[in-house]
Amino acid sequence: MSTVAQRQSKEYEENKIIQAIKELYIEHKGRLGVERMTNALRIEKNIKCNHKKIYRIMKENGYLSVIKRKKKYVKPGKPHPKRNVLKRNFQTSCPYDKMATDVTEIAMFGKKIYISPIKDLHTNMIESNEIGAHATLVTVTKMFNKIKDKGIPEGTILHSDQGGIYNNLKYQKMLEENNFVQSMSRKGTPIDNAPMESFFSTLKSELLYNPLIEFKSYEDLVKKIEEYIFYYNNKRIQKKLGYLTPIEFKEKCLELS
Numbered sequence: 001m002s003t004v005a006q007r008q009s010k011e012y013e014e015n016k017i018i019q020a021i022k023e024l025y026i027e028h029k030g031r032l033g034v035e036r037m038t039n040a041l042r043i044e045k046n047i048k049c050n051h052k053k054i055y056r057i058m059k060e061n062g063y064l065s066v067i068k069r070k071k072k073y074v075k076p077g078k079p080h081p082k083r084n085v086l087k088r089n090f091q092t093s094c095p096y097d098k099m100a101t102d103v104t105e106i107a108m109f110g111k112k113i114y115i116s117p118i119k120d121l122h123t124n125m126i127e128s129n130e131i132g133a134h135a136t137l138v139t140v141t142k143m144f145n146k147i148k149d150k151g152i153p154e155g156t157i158l159h160s161d162q163g164g165i166y167n168n169l170k171y172q173k174m175l176e177e178n179n180f181v182q183s184m185s186r187k188g189t190p191i192d193n194a195p196m197e198s199f200f201s202t203l204k205s206e207l208l209y210n211p212l213i214e215f216k217s218y219e220d221l222v223k224k225i226e227e228y229i230f231y232y233n234n235k236r237i238q239k240k241l242g243y244l245t246p247i248e249f250k251e252k253c254l255e256l257s
Contacts, residue, residue, distance in 0.1 A: 014057070016047075017041070017047060017049060017053075017054075017057060018057055018061055020041055020045040020047055021037065021041070021054070021057060021058060021061070021063050022061070022063065023045075024037060024040050024041065024044065024045070025037075025063045028040075028235070028236075029206070029210055029212045029213055030063075030065055030066050030210060030211070030212045031065055031066060031206040031210070031236070032065055033065045034051055034054055034055045034058060034064075034065075035051060035239065036237060036239070036243075037054055037058065037063075037065075038051045038054045039237060039239075039243040040237060041054070043237065043243065066205055066206060066209060066210050066211070066212075083183070084183055084184060084185065084186060084192065085157055085159070085181055085182075085183035086098065086100075086157055086159040086183040086192070088191070088192060088194070090121050090194070090195060092121050092122035093122070094122060094152070094253065095120055095122045095123050095250055095253055095254070096120060096122070096127075096147075096150045096151065096152050096156050097121070097122055097152060097156065097157070098120075098121040098122070098156070098157045098159070099118050099119060099120050099121060099127070099147075099156060099157065099158050099159070100118070100119050100121060100158070100159045100160070100193055100195045100196045101116065101117065101118045101119070101140075101143070101158060101159070101160050101196065102116075102117075102160060102161060102163075102193055102196040102197075102200070103115065103116045103135045103139075103140070103163065103165070104200045104203075105135070106204075106208065106221070106225075108215065108218065108221055109215075109217060109218040109221070111133070111218050112133065113131060113132075113133065113218070113221065113222065113225075114131070114132050114133070114134060114135040114139065115129065115130075115131055115200075115203075115225060116129065116130045116131070116132070116135070116139050116140055116143045117129040117130075117143070117196075117199070117229070118143060118144070118146075118147055118158070119195055119196060119199055120246075120250075121195055122253070123241070123246050123249050123250040123253065124195075124238055124240065124241060124246045124249070125233050125246035125247060125249075125250055126199070126229050126232060126233055126246075127146070127147050127150065128143050128144070128146035128147045129143065129226075129229055130142045130143035130146075131222055131225060131226070135163075135165065136165070137165055137168050137170060137171060140165050140166075140171060141170075141171070141174065144171075144174060144175075144178075148174075148178040148180075149178075151178055151179040151180050152179075153179070155179050155180065155181045156179065156180050156181065157180075157181045157183050158175060158180045158181065158182060158183065159183040159184070159185070159192075159193060160182075160183075160184055160185070160193065161184065161185045161190070161192075161193055162184050162185060162187055166182070166184060199232075202232075203225075203228060203229075203232070206228070207224065207225065207228045232246070233245065233246050233247050234246075234247050
């Protein structure tokens with residue numbers, strides 16, 4: 001093959017990669033970093049390429065992902081009277097073995113919205129979510145009712161922070177009656193609930209701070225949060241899961257059980 005033909009072939013292959021990256025960038029709304037982009041190309045486009053080359057192409061063509069905001073380190077606080085059962089041991093043996101929950105607030109369009117999800121620490125899947133205008137026991141109860149029949153015989157650990165809702169006796173009784181073991185972080189120690197901190201950070205980075213996404217109204221914000229959680233469960237591949245989506249990993253686990 002002549003030098004000219006080699007150069008043309010090389011340009012053709014690179015243009016093919018650029019187009020594939022562009023398609024994935026648009027589909028995932030700029031959320032794919034270099035590593036996930038490299039694996040998405042392999043899985044979805046059957047393109048195998050060195051991650052360094054992918055980084056160069058993404059940088060040169062403006063397809064680098066949105067950047068996550070860094071969290072400040074918080075010194076561990078005192079333990080809650082209720083024992084911290086989880087103790088940052090996020091290793092699991094099966095779906096519904098250990099779960100985590102929290103509430104985050106978003107202020108936009110002159111209103112506040114509260115997101116209350118439950119995350120399975122084995123599959124990384126958001127198993128339940130409730131969005132409301134207030135962070136109340138009613139909101140958290142609706143969230144829990146969607147997974148209350150998922151507890152394993154040995155008892156499913158459900159970890160949270162020390163928020164007033166989770167200290168509510170009705171909430172604690174609800175967990176106990178459905179064979180869930182309550183666990184609570186130390187005061188002022190968000191790292192004790194790192195899985196939920198990570199999820200909220202990812203959601204805000206990839207949705208709220210995403211320059212490719214525009215919110216037209218409060219109702220549109222709620223709709224896009226719901227769409228993002230569906231995307232997170234069904235489309236967003238994760239390194240921890242062997243570059244499967246949470247739903248794919250969960251289905252694989254259930255097939256083997």
